[in-house]
Amino acid sequence: MSRTHDYRGMFDAAGTRTVRRKQVPEVPAEPGLVVEDPATGFCGAVVSITGSEVTLEDRFGGRRVFPLRPAAFLHEGAPATLVRPAPRQAGRTLSASGSVHVANLKARTARAARIWVEGLHDAELLERVWGHDLRVEGVVVEPLHGVDDLAAAVREFDPAPHRRLGILVDHLVDGSKETRQARDAYRATPQAQHNVLVTGHPYVDVWQAVKPSVVGIREWPTIPRGTDWKTGICARLGWGEPADGARRVLGAVRSYRDLEAPMIGAVERLIDFVTAATSGEPDAGGANSAMQ
Template structure:
């Protein structure tokens, strides 16, 4: 009669056994747990355990025991994967965040936008960047006041003025006013939308597109009416603004112009567009 050893430990778990490779338990790695024969793909790995999912979608959790798994028929020790370096935090504008940085003392230069909604949208997305750069954003209450504002501001190389104008298209009233004030220390740029509301992507609001509003009708009121919103434009704007979380919620035609203004106002003297 054959004599059997009382040691029922599998050979690969016995003392003095040959060393086996350590394999990171990366997602989708298919292994077999030696004690149960359970075969599945790695879907998670926490401290000391690994979760496997079999081809039927059933999941089980196993300890990361030495020599505890088979990989393509060979014994391995699963280990927790090394953590990848965390991606740098980003501001809402997409810039790399600088934790703990204090706001810079306000520059002499300024950025002006047409109205309060424009200012709130710029603050929503670029506020962190503007505070680090020390750039103050103010609003005009209408582009008609722009020549007087520029004259009073008296821009110079150390105090540049950037202006964002709604509906800046060739032949418009806005384009004529912009041309009258543009100079080496004044940069006027604009987006093509009749109102800054439309610079928010419709998809961010869950609508297919911004509605067409008949000429002669107040655009914001017409938008509320067409979308079935209460005709309270202030409340509508707060709803729109609440759906803006980062630059991804804005149209490129606005993004590029604001970035251009920030670069212009913060450039060292002699590096402007003039």
């Protein structure tokens, strides 16, 4: 049985074969954007850009200058053409979280409400991205150094309508010990159900909430159960000790664009929750309905 082929559109009127080129997107070279030069394998964040060149800095602090050519870089694994960012509108600057930056900010008096995170790295990450917003709202972030007895900590805090508590938890997935501890937190006091919000992200550690490309890797390695995750990551990637790894990971984060969506959503929900009490906003369905 013979096959027929449809050659329509493959040749022009003169009989010359038509070449269809895939459209390569143009990506604004904002400071901190991570790209790779496929010719050399150099991967780094944009430091500066001129009309003809872009300077990249890798995770070791090394810098290289590359010419700006069409489809010359890889962005998130796909070819891209880097272009100069559009000028920002005068008088309107965005913070690292994407909110409007408040000029000449004087931090307001801290609220009685708090946001708790598991450790120092979580607290530093929130400061790097949401620090401006937290000072505008007067919200203090405190590290818990683990959530092994979350219910007891909630009882000691004694949440109330004017003193709400938001808790960011790593690895908050069905069946995890963190999820069980979160449920216990809601039963810690009679006020906890409506004035405590436990939410989080699915990642084993807050480092994993940073996009791999931001730290110059294609993906986060899988670490066997029973091995300390940070220690295992540093060993697999040759990053030295966890303290060295923390400097690499946290130092690479410049804005919310460097984080995975679940992490961004969780922090935004916590900030909205703990600031709702004094602004007169209602509790949208109670804290239990918001736990993820």
